Amino acid sequence: MHPSTEDLLSVRDGEPLDAGTSNVIADDATLEREIERMRQVRHALRQLPELPPADDMWQRIVAVERETRPRSNARWLAGAGIAAAVALLAIFVISSPPRPTGGIAPRAIPAGDGLTTRAIAEPPSTVVGAETSAETLFDRDRLLVGGRIVPVSYPALVQESARLDRALRRLPYQRPMMSAETATTIAGLEDRIALIDEQITYSNARGVPQPQRVALWGERVDLMNALVHVRYAQAQP
Amino acid sequence: MPKPLPQLDSALLARAQHGDRTAHAEIYGLFATSVFTLARRMLASKPLAEDVLQDTFVEVIRKVGTYRGEAEFGFWVKRIAINKCLMHLRSSWVSRRDSDGDKLVSSLPTRAAGIDDQIALERALDALSDTARVVVWLHDVEGHTHGEIGRMMGRTASFSKSQLARAHERLRLLLGGQPANDGPTELCTPVLKTC
Numbered sequence: 001m002h003p004s005t006e007d008l009l010s011v012r013d014g015e016p017l018d019a020g021t022s023n024v025i026a027d028d029a030t031l032e033r034e035i036e037r038m039r040q041v042r043h044a045l046r047q048l049p050e051l052p053p054a055d056d057m058w059q060r061i062v063a064v065e066r067e068t069r070p071r072s073n074a075r076w077l078a079g080a081g082i083a084a085a086v087a088l089l090a091i092f093v094i095s096s097p098p099r100p101t102g103g104i105a106p107r108a109i110p111a112g113d114g115l116t117t118r119a120i121a122e123p124p125s126t127v128v129g130a131e132t133s134a135e136t137l138f139d140r141d142r143l144l145v146g147g148r149i150v151p152v153s154y155p156a157l158v159q160e161s162a163r164l165d166r167a168l169r170r171l172p173y174q175r176p177m178m179s180a181e182t183a184t185t186i187a188g189l190e191d192r193i194a195l196i197d198e199q200i201t202y203s204n205a206r207g208v209p210q211p212q213r214v215a216l217w218g219e220r221v222d223l224m225n226a227l228v229h230v231r232y233a234q235a236q237p
Numbered sequence: 238m239p240k241p242l243p244q245l246d247s248a249l250l251a252r253a254q255h256g257d258r259t260a261h262a263e264i265y266g267l268f269a270t271s272v273f274t275l276a277r278r279m280l281a282s283k284p285l286a287e288d289v290l291q292d293t294f295v296e297v298i299r300k301v302g303t304y305r306g307e308a309e310f311g312f313w314v315k316r317i318a319i320n321k322c323l324m325h326l327r328s329s330w331v332s333r334r335d336s337d338g339d340k341l342v343s344s345l346p347t348r349a350a351g352i353d354d355q356i357a358l359e360r361a362l363d364a365l366s367d368t369a370r371v372v373v374w375l376h377d378v379e380g381h382t383h384g385e386i387g388r389m390m391g392r393t394a395s396f397s398k399s400q401l402a403r404a405h406e407r408l409r410l411l412l413g414g415q416p417a418n419d420g421p422t423e424l425c426t427p428v429l430k431t432c
Contacts, residue, residue, distance in 0.1 A: 004402065005402035005403075005405055005406055006398050006399065006401075006402040009398070009401055009402055009405065037409070038405055041358075041377075041405065041408055041409075041412075042377040042378075044354065044355070044358050045358065045362070045373070045374070045377050045378050046377070046378050047355070048278070048355060048358065048359060048362075049355070050270050050271065050274045051270070051273055051274045051277050051286075052269075052270045052273065053269050053270065053273040053286075053287065053290055054287065057269065057273075057287065057290060057291065058262060058265050058269070058294075060291060061265070061290075061291050061294045061295060061298075062258070064291055064295055065294075065295045065298050065299070068295070194324060194327060197327045198327055201327060
């Protein structure tokens with residue numbers, strides 16, 4: 001049996017290896033050369049140049065740290081009107097019960113939700129390349145997300161989730177300008193999404209049944225949709 | 238051995254722990270490049286690396302008061318950055334990119350010959366799957382053990398080992414089977430598990 005790449009890397013890294021495999025490697029010049037090649041790759045990786053960040057990064061960090069720091073009551077009250085609108089959507093999404101795992105009863109998401117009506121010059125559904133609709137859909141097999149009708153199926157939800165990810169990445173970077181309340185809302189949504197992502201990532205290993213995976217993806221789509229709305233509203237001048 | 242991290246003198250640390258913004262800026266100056274390099278190499282994305290740099294130093298500023306010196310300060314900062322990188326990689330769009338990582342091979346030159354070694358290596362590193370790239374960077378460059386990497390990623394040491402092997406197999410293919418420096422040019426196919 002030929003030694004595996006793992007075996008060769010063990011030799012390279014000075015880790016213990018069984019005597020039989022060690023002997024095979026020691027007797028084979030080709031394998032010795034391969035180990036040497038791996039050493040050279042490691043050396044070359046360590047020699048890659050360091051990459052300095054952009055010159056304005058420290059200013060950005062200071063601004064973000066200042067903007068997201070807990071504020072006084074007076075400043076909080078001044079921004080409460082705007083924050084309330086943003087928070088409403090987050091509460092709507094976050095506090096909604098998860099879908100049942102057997103028969104999926106999708107939660108409807110109003111496309112032109114009142115939350116961002118004033119702040120958004122162009123609705124997020126347009127931003128992400130979909131038609132806008134104010135209708136609300138309650139259906140066991142379909143979900144209305146930002147004016148788009150999405151079938152409640154594993155591939156459709158994964159696809160919709162990817163579409164929202166792309167939409168989010170297209171939004172301009174505005175973090176230094178946001179209020180603490182908006183930042184908190186966004187952080188809350190991102191945390192929820194990260195939690196879902198973790199569950200999705202390990203769902204295979206944990207043997208999560210397919211209906212539950214569909215429910216997880218459905219919840220991710222909901223949260224991503226909310227995040228896109230909030231980020232879009234926040235990005236408006 | 239991995240590149241040594243700058244040392245932080247106790248006076249600077251004390252000032253930073255008392256909220257001195259100038260001290261924070263000095264700490265940033267000491268560690269920003271290594272953190273940004275780490276994030277850029279792990280994530281293969283400049284915007285994501287900038288996000289990680291920003292989030293890392295916001296956390297450093299806020300938590301420097303809790304630093305008690307259990308580990309070297311530079312390692313403490315880097316550990317925060319690594320956790321931020323891993324959080325980015327847990328998002329599902331990155332996971333999907335991960336599964337598509339190998340497809341990038343066809344768009345890369347099949348041999349590194351004629352191309353500057355470092356550029357070829359950087360390209361090859363970026364073309365690895367996210368998990369393989371993270372493991373090869375944390376192990377071969379940052380010097381973490383497989384056990385540490387497994388714990389950081391919520392997996393096992395064996396997982397880290399197999400990912401490192403996968404990374405080196407991919408790197409060999411991406412670099413055209415040639416060593417990074419001068420040396421024998423023949424491909425060493427017998428080491429492949431499939432042989």
